[in-house]
Amino acid sequence: MLVNTPINALNGFTWTRTRFTSTQSVTASGGIADGEVEDYNVFVTNLGYSQIQDTPYYLAFEDNWPEKGDYDMNDVVIFQESSLLVNGSGEIKQIEFHGELKAYGASYQNGFAIQLDGILPSNVNSSLVRFEINGVVQETSAIETGTDNVVVFITDDIGSHIQLSNNCLYYRTEANCTNSNEMKFSVTIPFINAIDENTFPVAPYNPFIFAKEATYHGNLITQPGRELEIHLKNKLPTSKASETFFGQGIDATNVSANETYQSNSGLPWALAISPGSGEEWKHPLETIEILQAYPKFQIFSESNGASEATWFSLSNAENSKLY
Amino acid sequence: MNTYPKKNIILNTILAITVTSCGGGDEQSTKASEVIAATPLVTATQVTPSPKATKDLVSKSDFDFISKADLEVIIPTSPTGSVNYFINICTDFTAENDTVAINYNSCKLRTTLGTKEQSFSLFLSSAETLLVAQIWPIEVGAKPVTLFWNIIETGKQWKIDI
Numbered sequence: 272m273l274v275n276t277p278i279n280a281l282n283g284f285t286w287t288r289t290r291f292t293s294t295q296s297v298t299a300s301g302g303i304a305d306g307e308v309e310d311y312n313v314f315v316t317n318l319g320y321s322q323i324q325d326t327p328y329y330l331a332f333e334d335n336w337p338e339k340g341d342y343d344m345n346d347v348v349i350f351q352e353s354s355l356l357v358n359g360s361g362e363i364k365q366i367e368f369h370g371e372l373k374a375y376g377a378s379y380q381n382g383f384a385i386q387l388d389g390i391l392p393s394n395v396n397s398s399l400v401r402f403e404i405n406g407v408v409q410e411t412s413a414i415e416t417g418t419d420n421v422v423v424f425i426t427d428d429i430g431s432h433i434q435l436s437n438n439c440l441y442y443r444t445e446a447n448c449t450n451s452n453e454m455k456f457s458v459t460i461p462f463i464n465a466i467d468e469n470t471f472p473v474a475p476y477n478p479f480i481f482a483k484e485a486t487y488h489g490n491l492i493t494q495p496g497r498e499l500e501i502h503l504k505n506k507l508p509t510s511k512a513s514e515t516f517f518g519q520g521i522d523a524t525n526v527s528a529n530e531t532y533q534s535n536s537g538l539p540w541a542l543a544i545s546p547g548s549g550e551e552w553k554h555p556l557e558t559i560e561i562l563q564a565y566p567k568f569q570i571f572s573e574s575n576g577a578s579e580a581t582w583f584s585l586s587n588a589e590n591s592k593l594y
Numbered sequence: 595m596n597t598y599p600k601k602n603i604i605l606n607t608i609l610a611i612t613v614t615s616c617g618g619g620d621e622q623s624t625k626a627s628e629v630i631a632a633t634p635l636v637t638a639t640q641v642t643p644s645p646k647a648t649k650d651l652v653s654k655s656d657f658d659f660i661s662k663a664d665l666e667v668i669i670p671t672s673p674t675g676s677v678n679y680f681i682n683i684c685t686d687f688t689a690e691n692d693t694v695a696i697n698y699n700s701c702k703l704r705t706t707l708g709t710k711e712q713s714f715s716l717f718l719s720s721a722e723t724l725l726v727a728q729i730w731p732i733e734v735g736a737k738p739v740t741l742f743w744n745i746i747e748t749g750k751q752w753k754i755d756i
Contacts, residue, residue, distance in 0.1 A: 548700030549686035
């Protein structure tokens, strides 16, 4: 079936509603006597443009950096999808993020953001940035100001977007603690000048959590605020991170050697896991170490990725130790 | 004449795909036991490292713990100038007899065929090794051409021909 797209439609994902009924000239909403209605997720783009959809990632953080965590990797778990709009010259014209909070087993208060390494904030077409949380357009800008690279600033307090269930200390990490609250976000970022794909970063990009201002974040660095960032291993901090925190606790960051957010034994505080588009990754229950939940993580880690590359699959998991 | 750029709309039907496994496990289990009994020198303890706590793991400083696969896809030119062609490449699908059911949410590339060959670099999960491409003529009643690719068997560069 061919559908004419409204000429004022914006590039990116949106929804179409299809209504099948004996009534003529129906609108998208409102009651009618009979028929069926279905909603379809659609992607709108100019002819000649392409869309590359990155493989989705589960981002699993320990928030105790630079101190040793409990390695249950569920202090913050976010499902992140991203896609690129590519013009006919193979240049990136726009990036779009969709995400969902999957777990929040944190005692500390954390924010979440994504850095686009090497991309200048001045190249963002700010007037066309779209930022929604739970389907509600946000009045705050999704682009953080005062940074050297683009930082997509989702929230400075993840916990403020969810409510805990009765008798539960955390969000979706304890057994028998279900929670129907949702925190979903989407951000569309068009660029003024299209960017050569060879200089554009690749998924999962540079997602990170950071400490909320004026809140306790452990005995070592009690109230670090925005300056304390926790990234995937070997990802660069933003220009707002304080380098005075590097080397404290068990952190062995060496920024000049591109070795960041890792312990002396090379362990990370964050993982990016991609089980594939049709699969789900389940995080460990509260206080269950990642290695107990996923035993093959040991071989994957000690072989430096050469073996057990699908350690995260549910068929390799101890299912009783997963949320 | 309309001077605005034409827009192309892509319907992503969200399909629920159920994969069922086949029976016959009892017979396979029996054969596996016989093989192990006949080759007693191969034991699980020789390949399984002793369990550790996560904090005791050691890895190289340059290893980022991200496992993924990459694929270069080369898209052909359009076979005719009179009809536009749309192509999508997806990873979650089932193919049985002549029926292909695709989860269009899993599509990694959506584009149109042009007058020049196009090359795209895709990054996939390490768990995704099979891909399907559908090439649709954009006209009423059109049926797609469906092609498949196996990264493990046929490599990391997929040059699509129609």
